[in-house]
Amino acid sequence: MLTFVLRRLGILLLTLGLVTVIGFLLIHITPGDPAVAAAGPDADQATIAATRVELGLDRPLVVQFWEYTTGLVRLDFGTSFDGGRPVLDAITDRLPATLSLVIASLLVALLISIPLGVGTAVHRGSIWDRIGVLLASLGVALPDFFVGLVLVLVLALQLGIFDATGYVPLFDDPIQWAYLLVLPALTLGTTVAAELTRHIRASVSDVLELDYVRTARSKGLGSTRVILKHASRNAAMPVVTVFGNQIARLLGGTVIVEQIFSIPGIGQLLVQSVFTRDIPMVLGIGIFIAMIVLLVNVLIDLSYGWLNPRVRA
Amino acid sequence: MNVTASRERGRGLRQTLTRGGGVDRFRRQPLAVAALVFVVVITTVCILAPLLTPYPFDRGVLADTLQGPSARHPLGTDDVGRDVLSRLLYGGRTTLLAAVQATGFSVILGVPAGLIAAFAGGWVDACLSRVADAIMTFPALLLAVVIIGITGPGLTNAMIAIGVVYGPRLFRVARAAGLAVLNETYIAAAKTVGCSPLRILMRHILPNALSPLLVQVSLTMATAVLAEGSLSFLGLGVQPPQSSWGAVLGRSVPQMSQHPVPVIAAGVLISLLVLSFNLLGDGIRDSIGRERKS
Numbered sequence: 001m002l003t004f005v006l007r008r009l010g011i012l013l014l015t016l017g018l019v020t021v022i023g024f025l026l027i028h029i030t031p032g033d034p035a036v037a038a039a040g041p042d043a044d045q046a047t048i049a050a051t052r053v054e055l056g057l058d059r060p061l062v063v064q065f066w067e068y069t070t071g072l073v074r075l076d077f078g079t080s081f082d083g084g085r086p087v088l089d090a091i092t093d094r095l096p097a098t099l100s101l102v103i104a105s106l107l108v109a110l111l112i113s114i115p116l117g118v119g120t121a122v123h124r125g126s127i128w129d130r131i132g133v134l135l136a137s138l139g140v141a142l143p144d145f146f147v148g149l150v151l152v153l154v155l156a157l158q159l160g161i162f163d164a165t166g167y168v169p170l171f172d173d174p175i176q177w178a179y180l181l182v183l184p185a186l187t188l189g190t191t192v193a194a195e196l197t198r199h200i201r202a203s204v205s206d207v208l209e210l211d212y213v214r215t216a217r218s219k220g221l222g223s224t225r226v227i228l229k230h231a232s233r234n235a236a237m238p239v240v241t242v243f244g245n246q247i248a249r250l251l252g253g254t255v256i257v258e259q260i261f262s263i264p265g266i267g268q269l270l271v272q273s274v275f276t277r278d279i280p281m282v283l284g285i286g287i288f289i290a291m292i293v294l295l296v297n298v299l300i301d302l303s304y305g306w307l308n309p310r311v312r313a
Numbered sequence: 314m315n316v317t318a319s320r321e322r323g324r325g326l327r328q329t330l331t332r333g334g335g336v337d338r339f340r341r342q343p344l345a346v347a348a349l350v351f352v353v354v355i356t357t358v359c360i361l362a363p364l365l366t367p368y369p370f371d372r373g374v375l376a377d378t379l380q381g382p383s384a385r386h387p388l389g390t391d392d393v394g395r396d397v398l399s400r401l402l403y404g405g406r407t408t409l410l411a412a413v414q415a416t417g418f419s420v421i422l423g424v425p426a427g428l429i430a431a432f433a434g435g436w437v438d439a440c441l442s443r444v445a446d447a448i449m450t451f452p453a454l455l456l457a458v459v460i461i462g463i464t465g466p467g468l469t470n471a472m473i474a475i476g477v478v479y480g481p482r483l484f485r486v487a488r489a490a491g492l493a494v495l496n497e498t499y500i501a502a503a504k505t506v507g508c509s510p511l512r513i514l515m516r517h518i519l520p521n522a523l524s525p526l527l528v529q530v531s532l533t534m535a536t537a538v539l540a541e542g543s544l545s546f547l548g549l550g551v552q553p554p555q556s557s558w559g560a561v562l563g564r565s566v567p568q569m570s571q572h573p574v575p576v577i578a579a580g581v582l583i584s585l586l587v588l589s590f591n592l593l594g595d596g597i598r599d600s601i602g603r604e605r606k607s
Contacts, residue, residue, distance in 0.1 A: 018447040026463050141588035143539050145546045146580035149566065153577075157570045244450075252452030256543055260566075270455070271547055274462035282462035286455070293450050 008298050019290045020072065023283050024065055037277035038081040077284035082276055087284035091266060097167055098265035101188065101257065102250050104181045108189025109196055109246070116193070117200025118227060124205055132197070139194025144253050148187035148260040155183065165262040184261045188253045192246050199242050200235070207235040240304060244297045251289055338600035345596020348589035355586060359405035368396035370403035371554035379572055389574050391564060397575045401582065404556035408586075411472050411550070411557065412537035416530055418476025423483030424526065428514055430484070431491025442488070445481035453478045453536070454543055461549050468541075468557075471550040475540045479533050486529045490522030524597070531594030535587045542583045558583050 027034060035052035036043070043051070052058050056067070071078060077087035120132035156164040162183050168176040207213060208231060216226045255267035262268075266285060273281035339345060358365065373394030380390045388397040426445075430438040448456070453475075460474035461467075494500060494517070503513050544550035545559030553560070558579045565575035 014443065015447045015450065018444060019451065022447070023459070023463070026460060137591065138584075138588065141535070141539075141591055142584050143542050143580070143587070145543060145562070146584060149562075149569065149576055149580065153569060153573055248450065248452040252454040255454055255458055256547070259547060267455075270458055270462070271549075274458060274466070274549060277462070277465070279463060282459055286459035289455055290451055293452065297450055 005302065008301050012294050012298050015294055016287075016291060017069075020069060020287060021065075023286055024068060027279060027283065028061055034279050037279055072287065077288065078280040080273075080281045081278045082273075082281070087281055088288075090269060090281065091285060091288055094264060094266045094269050096169060097263050098251075098254050098258070098267065100170060100177070100181060101184055101254055101263060101265060102247075104178075104185035105188035105192065105250055105253075105257075106247075108185045109192040109250075112189065112193035113196035113200055117197045118204050120197070121201045121204035121208065122223065122227065133201070136194045136197040136201075139190055140198070142191060142194075144187060144191055144256045145260060147190055148184070148257055151183050151187055152260070165260075167261070167263040167265075180261075184257050184263060187260070188250060188257045191253070192250055195249070196239070196242070196246060199239050203238045204231060204235045207231045210234075237304065240300060244293075244300045247296045248293045251293065336600075339596055342596045342599065344592050345599075348592035348596065351585060351589045352593065355405060355582075356409060359402055359409060362399070362402035362406065366396065366399040366402055368399040370395065370400050370556045379568060381572065382574055388578050389572060391561075391575060392568060397561065397565075397578065400556045400561050401558065401579060404558050404561050404579075405582070407468070407551055407555060407557035408538060408541055408559070408583075411468055411541045412534050414469070415472040415475035415479065415537040415540070416533045418473060419479040419483050419533060420526075420530065422476060422480035423485075424487045424522075426480075427484040427487025427489075428491050428518060428522070431488045431495060432510065432514060432518070438488075441484070445484045448478065449481045451478075454540060457540060457544060458547070458549065461544070466549045466552065468545075468551045468555070471541070471544045472537075475537055475544075478540075479536060482533065483526065483529055486525050487522055490525050491518050494518055494521045528594045528598040531590050531597060535590035535594070538583060538586050538590065 035048050035055065035057050038055060038057075039048045039051040056064060068078065075088060077091070079086055080090060116132050116136070120129045123129050152164050156162045163180060164183075166180050168180060170177045204227075208227075213226060213230055216230050217223070221230075254265055255270060257263070258265045258267040259271060266289070270282065270285045273285070362370075373390065373396075375394050377386075377390050377394040378392055379394075380386055382389050386396050386398065388401070391397055391400065423445075426441050430441040456478050457471065457474040460477065461470055464470040464474075500513060500517060503517055508516070541550055541557060542559035542562065545557050546563040548563060551557040551560045562576055562579035562583070565572065565579070569576050
């Protein structure tokens with residue numbers, strides 16, 4: 001087990017290193033001088049040159065890369081071009097909002113996809129199955145921004161049930177926090193739910209055809225008990241594997257959803273930084289998200305090894 | 314390359330597509346056929362946009378801003394008085410072209426690398442696979458936004474970003490398809506008679522990889538349309554006055570409560586196109602697999 005964990009962690013560090021190298025090289029290979037971006041739109045040549053020296057952009061690439069990565073090890077993500085604020089501070093400020101959104105969306109996704117996926121698998125071939133599958137295909141194709149805007153249009157602007165936009169921190173007002181998160185979480189949750197439903201349906205219907213399930217049924221166990229006690233464990237394994245992709249997808253989706261509902265999260269910060277060409281911030285957010293995604297993936301790999309001892313070898 | 318060689322390869326590819334009555338099987342799937350028809354119709358209509366609409370996409374009549382649907386403007390006008398239907402027709406060209414660019418880029422990036430990884434094996438395979446894994450763990454849209462943040466906004470940058478993000482998927486498919494046939498006797502035979510690695514790749518491995526690649530290309534088109542929509546919606550893709558479906562949608566959001574028609578029209582078009590490419594991919598997978606699906 002220990003070697004399994006260590007190997008996973010090794011791969012994590014390697015991947016993280018690769019992401020950093022790719023991101024860092026992109027800045028310096030692509031057209032557009034970071035110093036020009038940092039100095040601002042009205043800067044003259046002298047200011048740009050001064051900024052370049054000030055930020056250390058005149059030094060060899062290898063030196064810059066070394067400083068950046070050793071900084072990362074000390075959890076120093078560099079400083080923003082915009083006001084010189086540490087990148088990590090800005091990110092942790094925005095983290096609670098994004099985390100609220102991601103967790104709420106995940107909840108919505110599971111609440112929709114588990115009943116729908118299991119239900120369609122159990123009643124395979126029925127009219128409900130067909131409708132469920134059609135809904136799932138539709139859900140996969142619907143863009144996040146369109147779902148969000150339609151929800152705002154119908155539930156907020158026409159019916160007035162919800163507020164269209166806004167965010168309140170959890171500890172300021174828990175009720176308002178939950179109330180304002182309903183629409184964003186529905187938006188982000190439905191597209192992920194669609195994808196999960198397809199996987200759960202496929203996985204459950206595979207397991208239901210196995211011999212031991214038939215044995216359980218022929219012993220006279222009710223179908224609810226068979227599904228809950230016998231099928232769910234084994235059916236969960238393939239679904240857990242795609243869970244990592246879905247977490248990544250949720251994090252990606254926050255960029256759009258935070259923009260629509262004006263939630264002050266990391267996604268919104270990223271889009272703002274792209275417009276102000278705040279390159280350290282953009283790169284910092286990229287690496288931070290990569291860290292989270294990789295960590296989630298390692299946890300999933302570990303849980304997979306824990307669920308099924310054969311994987312550990 | 315001489316004419317005979319290219320004609321030979323053409324026949325190889327065509328045989329792969331039609332082997333075992335794949336076209337017939339495709340024809341028997343109503344959803345896939347409907348999807349194909351939709352893609353063809355939308356493409357044709359968008360190409361013919363200048364003939365179909367009397368309005369330009371980039372100039373409006375300021376007296377006619379934010380009108381609702383009417384006989385003159387079936388989908389109304391936008392905030393600077395441009396006809397929304399015309400913007401959508403011209404915008405469809407940008408959206409489709411962008412999706413083709415992104416998909417093409419990921420094919421160029423992914424397929425040769427995948428075939429080389431399968432063929433070379435060893436550390437070359439290990440290195441390429443690690444890079445692909447690294448890119449794939451990352452949320453696609455976020456990576457695209459980060460790449461645009463570094464290179465600056467614009468549709469070409471956006472599509473290169475999308476191409477980079479989806480390259481690993483094609484890499485994986487090409488690699489898997491390559492590995493699947495690598496140990497077949499006819500590959501060993503080709504080596505024995507002295508075929509060059511390039512010839513083996515082009516003549517023997519690529520045709521076998523073609524059907525899974527075609528499926529992946531169709532699915533990548535779907536995600537590229539989605540990504541173009543998202544990026545242009547954020548204002549990071551197409552720059553004004555250029556039009557695209559995502560741009561039309563993003564621009565209409567501030568006036569959405571009074572004028573919902575453009576938002577809904579653009580959103581429905583994007584969703585239908587994405588759905589069509591997905592269904593098309595599924596349809597191809599079910600019809601040109603090596604063995605018939607049960």
